[in-house]
Amino acid sequence: MDLIIGIAVVAAxxxxxELLLPTGGVLAIIGALGLIAAGVLAFGDxxxxxxxxxxxxxxxxxxSIATVLVITPKVVRAQLDEPVRTGSEGLVGQKGEVREQLNPVGFVWVDGALWKARAAKGSPEQGVGNSVRVExxxxxxxVVSPVDE
Known part of the structure; x- marks a missing residue:
């Protein structure tokens, strides 16, 4: 019984x-396999x-193995993905279409909404239908500039 308890403690x-070190689930799976081994040994005790x-x-x-195999890939993917941008920072870089000429201020359609816009300094006037990018x-x-196509 001491061997079983020892294996279970080491596995735990x-x-x-694993919670402290980013091993990608390797230590957790080894620990879970240790728990399974201790369980098999306990049946003969x-x-x-x-x-x-x-x-x-x-x-x-x-x-534990099932949890590690399901959750670890999702956590790794979430860490590697680009962070979610919200609010005004989410609009920067988006493409849009001029709906009312920017002279100097007009309206553009960006990300499913109509926005008041003005051309960036040094940008030419933008007519209706032109593609622009939010700067x-x-x-x-x-503040928008023409899309280079």
């Missing part, structure tokens, strides 16, 4: 270390509740 420690403990260790080990946001007015 490996799983806790003479203890009063050894079968229950073995079943619990095996179940927890299998659930910055000044209050509620977009």
């Amino acid at each position: 420690l490996l799983m806790l270390i 003479d203890g009063e509740y050894a079968d229950y403990a073995g079943g619990g260790l095996i179940a927890f080990g299998l659930l 910055s946001v000044d209050g509620l007015t977009l």
Whole structure:
């Protein structure tokens, strides 16, 4: 029984270390396999509740492996993806279409909404139907420049 407890403790420690180190789930899977091994060994033990403990260790080990295999890829993907941009920072870089000539101020259709806009300094006047890109946001007015096509 001491061997079973020792294996289970080491396995649990490996799983806790996984929380602190970015190993991509390797330590957690090794720990879960250790729990499964301890559970299998517990079935052969003479203890009063050894079968229950073995079943619990095996179940927890299998659930841990399933969780690591499902969640770890999602976490890694989320960390590698571009951060979500919201508000005015989400508009910068978006393409739009001039709906009312920018002379000096007009309206553009960007990201499904009509916005007040003005041409960026040094940009030529933009007529209706021209494609523009949002360079910055000044209050509620977009500063746009022509799209180079």
